[in-house]
Amino acid sequence: MEGLNFNDLKKKVGVDDIAYSLGYRLNRGAGVGKFIEMSLPDGRGGHTDTLVIRNPKNKESQTFFHRNSSRGGDVIDLIQENINSFAVSGKDKWDTIRRVMAKFADEPIPDYGDGKYLEKAGYVDNQVFDPKRWMVTPAKEYMHHVMTYFEPRGIRQETVEAFAPFLNRIKDLNATKFNNFNLGFPYTLPETGEVAGYEIRGYNKFKSKAAGTNSSQGAWIVDMTGGKNPLDVKNVYFAESGFDIMAFYQFNRLKLDSKSSVFVSLGGALSNQQITGIMRKYADARAVDCFDNDIPGRIYGMRLVGLMQGIHLNIVNATDAIHVTVNGKEHLLKPETASMKDLSSFMDLGTRVDMWKPAKSFKDWNDQVMNKPMEAMALPNKFQRNEKLAEERTAGMKFNP
Numbered sequence: 001m002e003g004l005n006f007n008d009l010k011k012k013v014g015v016d017d018i019a020y021s022l023g024y025r026l027n028r029g030a031g032v033g034k035f036i037e038m039s040l041p042d043g044r045g046g047h048t049d050t051l052v053i054r055n056p057k058n059k060e061s062q063t064f065f066h067r068n069s070s071r072g073g074d075v076i077d078l079i080q081e082n083i084n085s086f087a088v089s090g091k092d093k094w095d096t097i098r099r100v101m102a103k104f105a106d107e108p109i110p111d112y113g114d115g116k117y118l119e120k121a122g123y124v125d126n127q128v129f130d131p132k133r134w135m136v137t138p139a140k141e142y143m144h145h146v147m148t149y150f151e152p153r154g155i156r157q158e159t160v161e162a163f164a165p166f167l168n169r170i171k172d173l174n175a176t177k178f179n180n181f182n183l184g185f186p187y188t189l190p191e192t193g194e195v196a197g198y199e200i201r202g203y204n205k206f207k208s209k210a211a212g213t214n215s216s217q218g219a220w221i222v223d224m225t226g227g228k229n230p231l232d233v234k235n236v237y238f239a240e241s242g243f244d245i246m247a248f249y250q251f252n253r254l255k256l257d258s259k260s261s262v263f264v265s266l267g268g269a270l271s272n273q274q275i276t277g278i279m280r281k282y283a284d285a286r287a288v289d290c291f292d293n294d295i296p297g298r299i300y301g302m303r304l305v306g307l308m309q310g311i312h313l314n315i316v317n318a319t320d321a322i323h324v325t326v327n328g329k330e331h332l333l334k335p336e337t338a339s340m341k342d343l344s345s346f347m348d349l350g351t352r353v354d355m356w357k358p359a360k361s362f363k364d365w366n367d368q369v370m371n372k373p374m375e376a377m378a379l380p381n382k383f384q385r386n387e388k389l390a391e392e393r394t395a396g397m398k399f400n401p
Contacts, residue, residue: 006076007060009101014059015075017104019051022082023316032056037067043314043325051078075101085317087294129197129212133174136184139167149183149201153243154370159250162258166222170198172210182206185242185265187218190277199242199267209267217273220245220265224258233282234260237356238275238304239290239365240268240297247365248290252356270300275307279352288354289340292364293374295322301340301355308353 019038027050030037036056039047050067065072071081079086079097088103090096139146143157146167150160160167170184185199197213199220200206209215220242225233234257239245242265249256249263262282266274279287287308289301299315302324306313314325321332326347333342340355361375362368 006098006101009098009105010075011060012105013075013101014056015051015053015062015064015078016056017059018075018078018082019053019064021104022085024049024051040316041314043316043323043330044328084319087296129195129210129214131195133172134184134198134210135171135173135181137169137181138164139169139183140164142169145169145181146183148203150243150246153247153366155243155246155250155366159246159253162224162249163222163246163263166220168198170200170210184210185220185267187213187215187267188221189214189218190221190281199265201242215267215274216271217277219267219274219278221278222263224261224263226259228260230281231284232260233262233285235288235354236262236264236278236282236285237288237290238264238266238300240292240300241265241364241366243366244292244364245290247369248356248358251358251365251369270303272303272307275304279308286352286354288356290356290365293357293360294363295335295338297364298339302338302343305340305343305347305349305353309348309350311347 016036016038022040024038024040027037027039034054034056036053038051038053040049042048051064052067053062053064055061055063059075063072063074064078076097079100080093083093083096083100086100086103088096088100090099140161143160143164146160146164146169147157150157166186168184168186169181171181172178182200182202185201186195187197187199188194189196196218197215198210199213200208200210222245223233237245237248239248245263245265249258262278262285264278275287279285287304289304291297291300295317299317299322302313302315305311311326314323316323317335322335322338324331324333324343329346331346339357340349340353343349358365358368361373363374367373
């Protein structure tokens with residue numbers, strides 16, 4: 001992190017990016033010019049706050065102010081105002097802010113439906129994925145090289161071999177400073193199978209996405225059925241990264257019916273079109289929440305329920321609670337424990353969703369495979385040790401609504 005400075009990060013991360021992640025949405029009625037407005041919905045057709053953003057076309061110089069007060073500043077100030085909303089921590093306040101910005105610099109914000117509107121207004125430079133830009137070789141032909149990415153993650157060769165038909169070594173032919181191969185998780189469109197981009201991993205924890213990757217519709221889709229009819233698929237397992245879904249498979253392999261399963265990485269940013277497109281293809285399958293154990297991951301699970309049920313959920317992670325609004329009625333959930341199963345107290349979850357989380361002491365499945373708990377847990381007696389061990393062995397005991 002020491003090599004990252006705020007000026008460089010501000011070139012990639014704007015006020016609008018952070019606002020989108022916090023739940024603000026573009027107010028199209030205000031127009032697009034030297035200013036744009038982004039409002040935070042209240043779930044009842046109104047809004048609780050509005051940001052006025054200057055210089056929307058230039059992320060580096062974007063500033064904002066709250067319409068209902070004089071408070072404002074740049075992207076750093078907006079992050080500072082909402083420092084507890086990103087599930088990121090650092091050595092101090094400034095290190096935390098820098099880590100938040102680095103995360104957004106690596107992982108593009110999903111399109112919330114404003115992309116075409118903003119493009120027409122000259123607000124965005126819409127890149128299209130160009131497959132000719134990439135030199136691609138099958139991962140299975142270079143297993144020794146590929147394993148150097150997976151071994152530090154605790155992912156065994158037998159797991160990589162199972163996923164190898166869906167992995168590539170890729171090289172960016174336009175790169176000027178880096179002339180080597182990285183690991184590529186090809187994003188495909190569920191209806192056509194067309195490659196629409198790459199989730200990229202490299203050495204020293206490098207991660208990115210190929211320019212123009214279609215993250216709103218495409219995903220890393222690993223169909224292990226061997227060409228069966230998509231209607232014969234029983235379960236589609238969703239996680240936030242390629243490493244996470246592979247770790248899930250590895251940890252639970254003996255419990256899984258792999259030949260009737262599909263494993264999906266959404267690349268850290270769930271979009272409605274990703275879920276609906278994939279589940280439209282696998283129309284008789286259950287969608288299984290294997291997302292992270294943190295608040296964003298648990299909110300992804302709630303959104304999964306809404307999408308599978310065709311019900312619009314307005315979900316806001318506030319300081320006091322997670323506010324979930326359904327059909328105009330607001331419900332408050334505890335941030336530290338809320339998950340999709342809590343929705344059952346006020347809505348029907350249906351029969352096509354499930355939840356299979358890592359043990360609660362682990363942030364994600366890859367951390368569980370590596371035995372890296374979120375925090376050290378005091379286990380003062382044998383009973384508690386055995387209880388924890390039993391939980392880890394049965395991690396992912398399904399929640400069947």
